[in-house]
Amino acid sequence: MSGTLRLATPADQPAIARLCASAFYEDELYGPLMHPFRKEYPQDYEAYFHRKFASEWYNWDCIWWVVTVPADDATAVKESKGSNPDEEKLVGIAIWEYKGSMATKYGLGAWDPRRLVKPAVEYCQSIQTAMCPNRAANPDPILHNPFPHALPFFKHHWAGPRENSIYLDLLGIDPAYQGRGLGKQLVQWGIEKAKEEGVCASVVSSKAGYGLYQKMGFNDEAGFCQEGGDKGNPLIALEEFAGKRQTGWILFRDP
Numbered sequence: 001m002s003g004t005l006r007l008a009t010p011a012d013q014p015a016i017a018r019l020c021a022s023a024f025y026e027d028e029l030y031g032p033l034m035h036p037f038r039k040e041y042p043q044d045y046e047a048y049f050h051r052k053f054a055s056e057w058y059n060w061d062c063i064w065w066v067v068t069v070p071a072d073d074a075t076a077v078k079e080s081k082g083s084n085p086d087e088e089k090l091v092g093i094a095i096w097e098y099k100g101s102m103a104t105k106y107g108l109g110a111w112d113p114r115r116l117v118k119p120a121v122e123y124c125q126s127i128q129t130a131m132c133p134n135r136a137a138n139p140d141p142i143l144h145n146p147f148p149h150a151l152p153f154f155k156h157h158w159a160g161p162r163e164n165s166i167y168l169d170l171l172g173i174d175p176a177y178q179g180r181g182l183g184k185q186l187v188q189w190g191i192e193k194a195k196e197e198g199v200c201a202s203v204v205s206s207k208a209g210y211g212l213y214q215k216m217g218f219n220d221e222a223g224f225c226q227e228g229g230d231k232g233n234p235l236i237a238l239e240e241f242a243g244k245r246q247t248g249w250i251l252f253r254d255p
Contacts, residue, residue: 003091003182005189008064013057015090016066016172017049023172027206028241034144038136045136051125056095058118061107062169065189067092067182091174094186100164102199146234153228153235157250158202165252166194168203183209187216191253200254207247218251225250 008016024030031038038045056062068088098106108114137144158165168190173183194201204225205213225248229236238247 002185003067003069004088005065005067005185008066008093010057012064012066012090013053014050016064016093017053018046019090019093019174020049020053020170020172021046022175027208028238028247029206029235032241033237034138034146035134035136036138041134041136044134048134048136051129055118055121055125058114058121059097060112060114061099061103062095062097063106065094065096065186066090067185069177091177092182092186093170093172094168094189095170096190096193097167097169099158099167100199102164102166102197142234143237146237150225150233150235153231153233154223154225154250157222157252162200162202162252164197165200165202166190166197168201171203171209183212184216187212191216194253195255198255200252202250202252205247205249205251207242210249213249213251216253218253220252220254222250222252224248 020030025038035045035048057064068090071087071089097103134144142149158167168187171183171186190201201218203209203213203218205218224245226233226236226238226245229239235248239245242248
């Protein structure tokens with residue numbers, strides 16, 4: 001089965017958030033590590049993705065692709081609860097980030113005023129979160145948002161000849177549509193873009209995604225995002241849920 005690949009629009013954000021809340025429910029990062037109480041507070045867990053994407057939409061170094069299927073697909077009709085059969089159903093999302101010279105080429109200039117939007121949205125969200133805390137979240141604030149604390153331990157892998165690259169920041173497929181080749185469609189766009197630009201493509205892989213990325217040529221295992229666990233990298237906690245060196249692979253596909 002193949003879907004229709006298109007660029008995401010702001011109107012897609014609610015559907016993307018709902019999709020990711022479902023797709024990452026058992027993911028070792030977004031699930032048990034960051035949201036151990038998601039079963040008790042499912043609305044708070046989904047609200048996290050709504051807030052996340054509302055601000056990340058204004059990361060101008062990223063490009064968002066979605067894949068859709070016709071709403072008259074048998075599964076879509078069952079889940080759409082009587083929606084218009086002529087409408088599409090969004091079933092997959094990929095967020096690709098331009099790094100190095102790619103960000104310079106496709107992103108905004110350093111003094112472009114649009115760069116102020118994301119900090120403003122994040123500030124408003126911080127107030128909203130303070131008033132309505134995420135009860136599904138890990139009570140340890142570092143484990144609820146481990147990325148800023150973990151990145152310094154492994155960002156060196158995107159240095160030197162791999163500084164200029166295109167990075168798959170997020171890939172999510174509706175669980176009802178997994179195994180139909182839709183994830184491959186979303187990944188293939190980045191591979192082709194990397195080839196066109198003569199740069200590498202890269203991803204930090206979860207346990208679930210590893211097989212797909214290997215099949216699509218991400219065969220250079222440069223390291224793990226848990227590196228430096230003995231020195232304070234909070235992502236070492238992922239191994240509690242996935243096993244030692246069974247998640248967090250830093251994979252590259254060279255041009």
